[in-house]
Amino acid sequence: MGEVIKVMGLKKSFDNDGVVTDVLNGLDFSIQQGEFVAIMGPSGSGKSTLMHILGFLDKPTVGKYFFAGQDVSNYQDDELAEMRSQQVGFIFQAFNLLPRTTVLDNVMLPLLYSSLPKEKRLAQAQAAIESVGLTARINNLSNQLSGGEKQRVAIARALVNNPAVIFADEPTGNLDSRSGLQIMRILQDLNLHHQHTIILVTHEKYTAEHAERIIHMRDGLIESDRPVTDRQLAHNGQELKK
Amino acid sequence: MKLGENIHNVFHLLLQNKVRSFLTMLGIIIGIMGVIVIISAGQGAQSLIVNQLKSQGTGLISVFPGSGDDEGPPVSVMGIVITTLTNDDVQAVKNSGRVPHLIAATGYVRGTETVIWQGRKTDTTFIGVSADLPEVEDTGVETGVFFSEEDERGLQKVAVIGSEVKSNLFGDQEAIGESLKIGSHSFRVIGVMRERGVSGFTSQDNQIYVPITTAQKLLLGINYVSFARFKVESDQYVDQVMADLDIVLAERHQIAPGQAKDFDIRSQKDALDVLLTITDAIRFFLAAIAALALVVGGIGIMNIMLVAVEERIREIGLRKAVGAKNRHILEQFLIETIFITFVAGVIGIILGILISWFVAVVAQTLGYDWAFSLSPFAIILSVAISSLIGLIFGIIPARRASRLNPITALHYE
Numbered sequence: 001m002g003e004v005i006k007v008m009g010l011k012k013s014f015d016n017d018g019v020v021t022d023v024l025n026g027l028d029f030s031i032q033q034g035e036f037v038a039i040m041g042p043s044g045s046g047k048s049t050l051m052h053i054l055g056f057l058d059k060p061t062v063g064k065y066f067f068a069g070q071d072v073s074n075y076q077d078d079e080l081a082e083m084r085s086q087q088v089g090f091i092f093q094a095f096n097l098l099p100r101t102t103v104l105d106n107v108m109l110p111l112l113y114s115s116l117p118k119e120k121r122l123a124q125a126q127a128a129i130e131s132v133g134l135t136a137r138i139n140n141l142s143n144q145l146s147g148g149e150k151q152r153v154a155i156a157r158a159l160v161n162n163p164a165v166i167f168a169d170e171p172t173g174n175l176d177s178r179s180g181l182q183i184m185r186i187l188q189d190l191n192l193h194h195q196h197t198i199i200l201v202t203h204e205k206y207t208a209e210h211a212e213r214i215i216h217m218r219d220g221l222i223e224s225d226r227p228v229t230d231r232q233l234a235h236n237g238q239e240l241k242k
Numbered sequence: 243m244k245l246g247e248n249i250h251n252v253f254h255l256l257l258q259n260k261v262r263s264f265l266t267m268l269g270i271i272i273g274i275m276g277v278i279v280i281i282s283a284g285q286g287a288q289s290l291i292v293n294q295l296k297s298q299g300t301g302l303i304s305v306f307p308g309s310g311d312d313e314g315p316p317v318s319v320m321g322i323v324i325t326t327l328t329n330d331d332v333q334a335v336k337n338s339g340r341v342p343h344l345i346a347a348t349g350y351v352r353g354t355e356t357v358i359w360q361g362r363k364t365d366t367t368f369i370g371v372s373a374d375l376p377e378v379e380d381t382g383v384e385t386g387v388f389f390s391e392e393d394e395r396g397l398q399k400v401a402v403i404g405s406e407v408k409s410n411l412f413g414d415q416e417a418i419g420e421s422l423k424i425g426s427h428s429f430r431v432i433g434v435m436r437e438r439g440v441s442g443f444t445s446q447d448n449q450i451y452v453p454i455t456t457a458q459k460l461l462l463g464i465n466y467v468s469f470a471r472f473k474v475e476s477d478q479y480v481d482q483v484m485a486d487l488d489i490v491l492a493e494r495h496q497i498a499p500g501q502a503k504d505f506d507i508r509s510q511k512d513a514l515d516v517l518l519t520i521t522d523a524i525r526f527f528l529a530a531i532a533a534l535a536l537v538v539g540g541i542g543i544m545n546i547m548l549v550a551v552e553e554r555i556r557e558i559g560l561r562k563a564v565g566a567k568n569r570h571i572l573e574q575f576l577i578e579t580i581f582i583t584f585v586a587g588v589i590g591i592i593l594g595i596l597i598s599w600f601v602a603v604v605a606q607t608l609g610y611d612w613a614f615s616l617s618p619f620a621i622i623l624s625v626a627i628s629s630l631i632g633l634i635f636g637i638i639p640a641r642r643a644s645r646l647n648p649i650t651a652l653h654y655e
Binding site: 052055057058077078081082084085086089090092096098100109110112113114157161 | 247258556557559560561562563564565566567569570648649652
């Protein structure tokens with residue numbers, strides 16, 4: 001297992017009409033392939049900005065970002081889009097499904113921007129939907145689903161391009177605790193049994209403890225970075241060791 | 243992303259929002275429809291006027307008083323009264339023997355009067371012409387006779403009435419031999435004309451023909467004619483007759499060669515050309531106005547697409563987050579706009595054809611010589627314009643969409 005993410009001296013500041021706000025003030029860390037890392041911190045700590053940069057939605061102001069050994073610090077818009085298309089998947093708090101669109105079409109969306117032939121895309125989408133247990137609802141419209149189901153569709157969408165890293169931004173934030181637990185179970189399952197690298201952004205300690213390592217942030221700096229000693233396991237309530 | 247998928251998506255989107263899609267397209271539909279109907283109906287109306295002119299027979303030459311230029315219509319048509327052309331000119335030319343292949347000639351004067359028969363009144367046009375009129379205009383009487391040259395010379399108060407005048411005044415009763423009053427003068431009806439239909443915008447059947455001399459002296463108190471027509475034996479002699487007419491008339495009016503003439507000789511072909519020039523100009527002017535509606539429709543589409551971009555900011559953010567490049571988003575919105583205008587264009591073309599056809603059928607039912615014609619030019623033009631509108635008015639919203647920052651877009655509320 002190699003290093004999938006490595007940042008060195010990562011800084012990010014925003015310039016709003018001449019008012020410069022420093023959000024990230026120099027971060028150094030790396031994430032191994034197959035790791036399940038939670039990034040925690042109060043709002044304004046910079047955890048979302050960090051996720052955006054790691055997920056190729058934004059560029060660092062200063063510092064280096066290596067993805068799978070490749071320096072991506074200075075990638076331009078189209079290269080970043082290419083990375084998003086090939087290397088990462090996103091799960092958002094608000095699900096962000098296309099309304100009035102079927103589960104299948106929602107899951108296939110990322111593949112529209114790939115060069116895969118249609119049959120291949122369909123097969124991959126079906127497999128992703130099956131892995132989140134929604135095959136029965138494959139032709140339902142997204143607005144006919146419950147919140148938990150919507151987030152499962154979003155997970156399938158994040159998985160469909162077989163990404164190196166899955167980013168989950170407060171994935172349980174809009175869900176009741178039971179649905180939230182189910183989502184965490186799927187994420188843990190993907191990590192434990194399918195070796196997906198998962199980066200979870202949350203401000204809930206309980207949710208974060210489903211990961212194996214927690215990076216605490218405060219004021220744009222890493223406050224602490226340590227493994228989870230008493231890991232929460234959502235899988236059928238049984239204790240599972242990696 | 244492939245074009246086919248894009249179009250599939252757009253189609254899906256249009257169906258999801260049927261009312262709005264329709265309203266978006268309405269401006270373009272109306273614009274395209276307008277262009278097609280106006281061009282087609284314009285052609286119909288043009289054919290009506292042109293056919294009318296042709297139906298008056300071939301080999302016709304008209305002489306108008308006043309000098310005219312070759313391009314425009316004769317000066318006297320503009321409502322200016324010019325008194326230099328007289329019935330004597332017409333008769334002298336005809337009887338001079340110096341214009342071979344000339345077979346008939348008549349001057350024209352006209353006026354409007356109330357016509358009374360046994361207390362029944364109708365307002366109608368009386369036309370003073372020569373006995374040659376039936377030959378000049380390829381027409382004739384239904385019953386009775388047309389007046390003769392003797393009637394003309396003798397200033398006889400005889401009248402040949404149009405079929406509509408006949409039915410208005412006399413109904414089913416016999417008109418021949420009856421005496422009717424035109425203004426304050428009594429005329430004896432000696433003939434009823436064949437039905438001739440509508441010319442331009444007046445009925446040729448609601449007219450009364452009287453000898454030109456009688457009309458000039460008795461009814462109008464003038465001694466000039468509005469214009470004259472000369473019938474040529476056959477088309478091939480038209481140019482020769484025109485040249486001869488020119489010489490004879492110039493001589494009579496004592497106009498030296500090179501001096502400005504006080505008459506204007508035109509063949510029917512000249513008249514057709516002038517008419518076509520005028521009607522073409524009107525047609526394209528109207529089509530240009532209809533094309534304006536297209537531009538307005540295009541602005542409507544742009545407006546809706548800007549709203550659509552606003553509404554779908556989160557969708558755009560999501561698409562970018564899952565790997566869409568700026569150009570994918572640009573393509574998506576551009577194709578959407580072009581597809582909408584294209585569909586609207588197709589609907590507009592179909593409606594335009596249907597309406598044009600309907601107009602033609604109604605006009606034909608009303609007895610007009612109206613040809614239903616579709617101009618491929620109009621159809622191609624409107625399809626081109628509508629696609630161009632889609633492209634032009636789609637660019638601004640599509641660019642706006644493609645340049646959105648994915649993070650801002652994702653979290654847009």
